[in-house]
Amino acid sequence: MYKIIFLNYYCYMLFMPMILITTMLIFIANSWFSMWMIMEINLISFICLMVFDKNLKNELTMNYFLIQSFNSYLFLTSFILMNSKLNIIMILIMYMSILSKIGLPPFYIWYLKLMKNMNWMNLYFMSTIQKLIPLIILNNIMMNKLMNFMIIYLILISFFSSIKGLNQNNLKIILTYSSIIQISWMLMLMMNSELMMLNYFLIYSFINLNLSLMFNKFNIETLNNLMNLKMNNKNNFFLIMLMIFSLSSMPPMFGFLMKLISIQNMFLMMNFFLILMMIFNSLISMYFYLKIMFISMLNFSIINKINLKTLNFKNKYNFKFLIFNMMLMLMMMSYELI
Numbered sequence: 195m196y197k198i199i200f201l202n203y204y205c206y207m208l209f210m211p212m213i214l215i216t217t218m219l220i221f222i223a224n225s226w227f228s229m230w231m232i233m234e235i236n237l238i239s240f241i242c243l244m245v246f247d248k249n250l251k252n253e254l255t256m257n258y259f260l261i262q263s264f265n266s267y268l269f270l271t272s273f274i275l276m277n278s279k280l281n282i283i284m285i286l287i288m289y290m291s292i293l294s295k296i297g298l299p300p301f302y303i304w305y306l307k308l309m310k311n312m313n314w315m316n317l318y319f320m321s322t323i324q325k326l327i328p329l330i331i332l333n334n335i336m337m338n339k340l341m342n343f344m345i346i347y348l349i350l351i352s353f354f355s356s357i358k359g360l361n362q363n364n365l366k367i368i369l370t371y372s373s374i375i376q377i378s379w380m381l382m383l384m385m386n387s388e389l390m391m392l393n394y395f396l397i398y399s400f401i402n403l404n405l406s407l408m409f410n411k412f413n414i415e416t417l418n419n420l421m422n423l424k425m426n427n428k429n430n431f432f433l434i435m436l437m438i439f440s441l442s443s444m445p446p447m448f449g450f451l452m453k454l455i456s457i458q459n460m461f462l463m464m465n466f467f468l469i470l471m472m473i474f475n476s477l478i479s480m481y482f483y484l485k486i487m488f489i490s491m492l493n494f495s496i497i498n499k500i501n502l503k504t505l506n507f508k509n510k511y512n513f514k515f516l517i518f519n520m521m522l523m524l525m526m527m528s529y530e531l532i
Contacts (some may be wrong), residue, residue, distance in 0.1 A: 205245075211333050212235065213236055213323060216327070217326050220233075226273035233266070233331070234266060240320075241259055249313050257304055261294070261304050262295060268290070268291035272284040272285070285335060289335060298351055306367060309321070309369075309370040312366070321369065321373035322399040322403075329380060329381070329391065330388075334392070348381055348382055349475070351378050352471070352472060352476075353478070355374040355378075355475075356475045359375075359482045363417045365416060369405070371436055380394055380395055384461065386459060390459050394452055397448060401440045401449060402441075405434070406485075408434050411430075411464050412430075420486070435491070438487050438504060439445050439488055442487075443480065453476065
């Protein structure tokens with residue numbers, strides 16, 4: 195038992211810096227080959243973390259490796275042949291390979307199975323940090339000729355993910371569909387400003403980190419677990435509610451400000467149809483966030499029989515952690531408003 199814990203600890207200490215370093219290196223990569231190399235080093239480092247995930251079956255890890263390897267081969271082949279007469283076709287293949295690496299529809303079945311069986315921390319890395327390198331590569335591939343294709347694609351995947359998430363009870367699957375929806379917003383912002391996309395990514399990462407830590411702490415995986423959870427700590431309940439409100443883009447939370455500034459930025463593209471459809475899809479997806487909130491609030495009120503106005507913060511660690519995240523996100527949003 196202790197041997198496994200120590201192995202996990204040293205594995206994270208060894209490979210997490212490699213994942214973070216390769217993520218930073220992608221911003222200074224100046225060729226397709228260097229991007230490909232960075233992406234592959236990042237992939238191998240993350241697979242090493244997956245190997246020590248006791249919740250994950252070996253065949254799922256192997257499937258992930260094979261799918262990522264095949265897409266890497268397509269990416270490598272497409273940029274080698276990009277200067278040929280098949281230039282547009284090669285760019286499309288490159289697009290598809292990166293979209294498949296991220297796990298966006300229609301290449302999402304493997305992504306759902308993997309996320310459902312991961313532990314919460316690997317799920318967090320998979321839905322945030324592991325998405326950044328492919329997003330930066332997509333930004334470098336972006337062409338005016340494919341802009342209309344991307345707009346239609348973003349509307350479809352956002353609508354599809356919102357509908358598919360409505361009848362889910364597994365919180366990992368719900369957050370997986372949520373990550374697909376958030377990625378569609380990032381891709382939309384990327385058409386106009388890479389800086390805006392990065393700010394959106396950072397805010398979403400902070401919100402998702404808090405949720406993943408809380409769900410991991412209480413071993414919550416389904417809505418039924420949430421119903422059976424006896425949370426005597428009001429601070430934890432308040433933090434979960436705050437993060438879910440933010441993720442659902444309920445005003446006046448940070449998630450709402452994040453979407454509001456994104457929409458304001460997207461008006462520069464003068465594509466009002468895209469903006470309206472993305473707002474409509476966000477309203478649909480708000481349902482499964484509200485479902486989590488209502489179940490949590492009902493469960494908490496019945497068990498503790500309290501008024502939420504009586505929340506206090508006796509745990510200094512939780513209070514400081516909450517204030518730190520709130521101040522950090524507030525500074526980021528203030529920067530964007532300026």
